[in-house]
Amino acid sequence: MEQDSLEKYGLDPHCTMMLEEYREHKDSFNRILEISTGCIKNLLKQNGIMVTAVEGRVKSEKSLAGKLELKGYKYHSLSDITDIIGTRVITFYTDDVDKVAALAENSFDIDWENSVDKRKMHQLDSFGYMSLHYICRIPKSMYFDEAHPEINTTRFEVQLRTTLQHMWANMDHDCGYKGEVEIPREHLRNMIRLAGVLELADDEFSRIRTAVNDYRRQVQSLVAGGKFSQVLLDVDTFRSYLNMKPFDKLNRRIAAINQAEIHDASLMPYLRMFKYLGFKTLGDIENLKKESSDDAYQLATLEIGGTDLDIISATVALQDLCIVHILKSGSGEDGLAAFFDELNGPSDYNRKRAQRLVEKCARLPFMNKKK
């Protein structure tokens, strides 16, 4: 489609020659884009870095012609134009821009002379475009094709920026360069003020992430150290706790009653139930486990001991511990019925099950101890 005459762009002979060269090398440009973008995506995956997007493009002939029309005089040859092939990585956090940059440095040959960190170019009292631009080449160690040595010599650009920086850059481009109408100073000033706000927001996002990660590490350390009473009950802490398989022993004990197999199941829904029961810390759960495991085992023996059921869900230990807790706390039939309504959804059956359990458990030692 683009293989028509280049004269339509009305460029001087020098620029027209560069466009011809562009056409000749278009396939190589696409190949370089494919290799560089693929490499970056792999690196992100291997290093567990989540990003908003990885975008790549080879500049279109029309766009290149436009660039040459405006400043073709600056370039001696096509190889002087470093943004014909461009990959952009848009991260969530400012810290991740530096992480991805380090990965790019280790993977590509960087043309440091032409790379620029726009984030560091602002004066103390100025705000605006913030991106890290690396001009790179594909090293032979990554890819080499004897028939296409230009793949290793052609430079391409990697732009790294946060989502907020990306948003600002797009808005700024729309406001500043798109139209022919000159934008009033007031609007440009507002854009620059916004850049300052977004810079603060980016820093704040990073700060919050660091604080949350520090908290997670601290909690994991407390959990690993068995300091459960200092750990508030939430999704993260409960998950860390469950990673220690705290109910496996009781489940195995219960399974042994009928030589049953244990079907693995998520215990996370019980976080909601512990909160419903008023548990505040992992220590509360740990205390329940210590104080009531024998009682829960007695309950399980009463329930499945007289049957030939030889499969149980991994939720049984927790379910029985909660039932014992409710009965020992004196909440009785009402407490149990409300618990089952919360756990499995409201039904008349839950009341009957609660009644049955209260009657059955009256024979168990822990109920008599309470009395």
Added chain:
Amino acid sequence: MKVTINQDGNKFNVILEGRLDTTNADQFQKDIEPLMNGDKPEITLDCKAMEYTSSQGLRMFLMLQKSVNSRGGSMVMTDMNPQVKEVFDITGFSNIIKII
């Protein structure tokens, strides 16, 4: 165990009648084969007339539940009599299979 499957598109209303145990679990597995294929099935197991399920029956329901989950569908068991429901409760299966 008698299994009657009524299908309307991806919706299956399955009526279960009688006892499900080791003696008829293999037949049950064959009977529910039509439920093991197709995307996003919405399966309702009507248990009003189901009299009993053994461990083998629980395994069958578990197998069906896993198959349904892997195909992005849903499965619900309804109208269980108290004796059958008790089996699901004391084994913890009522925590992992939706019963209404």
